[in-house]
Amino acid sequence: MRRFQAIQMHHVIQELHYIADNHFDHRITFKVNPDLQKVVTSINALVESTSRSISEERRIEQSKDELITNVSHDIRTPLTSVIGYLGLIENGQYQNRAELLKYTHTAFVKSKQMKLLVDDLFEFTKIQQTATTMNFTQVNMTNMIAQLAASYELEAQKQNIHIVTKTRPDPLMMAADPEKLSRVYNNLIINALKYGKGATELIIEGRQYQDEAIIAIRNNGQKIPDNDILHLFDRFYRVEGSRSHETGGSGLGLAIAQSIVALHGGFIYASSTDEQTSFIMHLPLKGGARLQQPDNIEAQDAQLLRST
Numbered sequence: 679m680r681r682f683q684a685i686q687m688h689h690v691i692q693e694l695h696y697i698a699d700n701h702f703d704h705r706i707t708f709k710v711n712p713d714l715q716k717v718v719t720s721i722n723a724l725v726e727s728t729s730r731s732i733s734e735e736r737r738i739e740q741s742k743d744e745l746i747t748n749v750s751h752d753i754r755t756p757l758t759s760v761i762g763y764l765g766l767i768e769n770g771q772y773q774n775r776a777e778l779l780k781y782t783h784t785a786f787v788k789s790k791q792m793k794l795l796v797d798d799l800f801e802f803t804k805i806q807q808t809a810t811t812m813n814f815t816q817v818n819m820t821n822m823i824a825q826l827a828a829s830y831e832l833e834a835q836k837q838n839i840h841i842v843t844k845t846r847p848d849p850l851m852m853a854a855d856p857e858k859l860s861r862v863y864n865n866l867i868i869n870a871l872k873y874g875k876g877a878t879e880l881i882i883e884g885r886q887y888q889d890e891a892i893i894a895i896r897n898n899g900q901k902i903p904d905n906d907i908l909h910l911f912d913r914f915y916r917v918e919g920s921r922s923h924e925t926g927g928s929g930l931g932l933a934i935a936q937s938i939v940a941l942h943g944g945f946i947y948a949s950s951t952d953e954q955t956s957f958i959m960h961l962p963l964k965g966g967a968r969l970q971q972p973d974n975i976e977a978q979d980a981q982l983l984r985s986t
Contacts, residue, residue: 686710690718697721702729748914752795752929756788763788798930801861802913805937812855812941814965819850819884819891826863827882833871839880839897846885853965858938862946865931866895866957874899874955887982890944890969894958894983902950910948911936943968949976958983 693706702725706718763785772778804810827841834841863882870880877899884893902910914929939946944961958979960969972978 683711683714686714690714690721694721697725702732745913748929749795749799752914753792756791759788760785760792795930798934802930802934802937805858805934805941810941812965813857814853814855816851817854817856817859819852819854819893820845820848822856822860822863823882823884823893826860826867830867830871834880837871837877839871839874839877842879842881842883844881844883850884850886850891852891852961852963854942854961858941862935862938862959863895865935869931869957870895870897870899870955876900883983885983886963889963889967891961891963892958892979892982893961894956894979896954896956898954900955901952902948902955904950907948907950911946945969945971947971947975 689708690706690710693704697704705722705725709715710718763781766772767778767781767785772781823843823845827843831841867880867882870877874880874897877897879898881894881896883896884891886892911932913933936946939959939961942961943966944959946957946959949956949958960971960975962969
């Protein structure tokens with residue numbers, strides 16, 4: 679009996695040496711005596727945890743590489759334009775004052791694009807840090823929504839868009855970091871004004887449902903293609919039809935919004951039909967609470983918000 683146990687132990691040790699030789703996808707699958715089986719089960723669990731950690735580390739490294747590549751690409755284009763136009767000015771390659779002003783204005787616009795990208799990149803990396811501080815306080819969401827809507831009223835009027843706000847109950851109160859949450863609203867409203875082609879109405883509504891607040895920002899503009907909806911919150915992702923000099927942003931706005939919502943313990947998603955495009959976030963009313971996104975959330979929200 680002891681000899682059989684010794685043989686089993688020897689096989690387990692051999693398996694451990696094999697796993698330790700960077701074979702973290704391997705598991706000990708043969709059966710052993712009950713006492714040793716507990717050890718084998720623990721070993722397999724430890725290897726599984728280590729394997730997940732290694733995969734996550736690789737994912738993070740790949741994500742960093744992609745971030746650097748995307749930032750380099752997005753900065754290179756406006757930077758090349760700035761250098762080109764400033765070079766023309768420095769070499770006196772302009773015909774008159776009007777052409778000089780055109781070159782300086784273009785260089786200025788391109789410089790602002792770079793600043794926007796750098797600012798958004800700084801904000802994105804800051805909120806990705808695990809030590810991000812959240813300053814929770816009781817926030818009157820009714821007032822916040824009304825104030826933010828008022829700040830974009832002039833821009834909306836220029837585009838013949840009417841902004842509508844509504845909350846239930848009034849006031850709608852919740853625990854939040856007001857500065858960070860304002861950034862979410864700003865990003866979503868700017869996104870709606872920039873890319874809601876043909877929209878005539880922008881609706882910002884909030885309501886309390888059980889222990890959470892549901893905030894929806896919707897416009898009746900052009901539908902976002904289904905294949906784009908799935909990637910809207912990816913870093914540097916832009917809907918193909920929005921890739922223009924007039925509307926081009928950093929491609930980080932929605933990723934920043936999603937990260938801030940997650941820091942509040944909530945979740946956000948987008949949906950788009952021929953009638954309207956919606957960005958809907960769910961936030962816990964109490965600071966420190968966490969919400970899980972149900973599989974059928976779109977159908978639930980459609981029914982819930984219809985009754986607001």
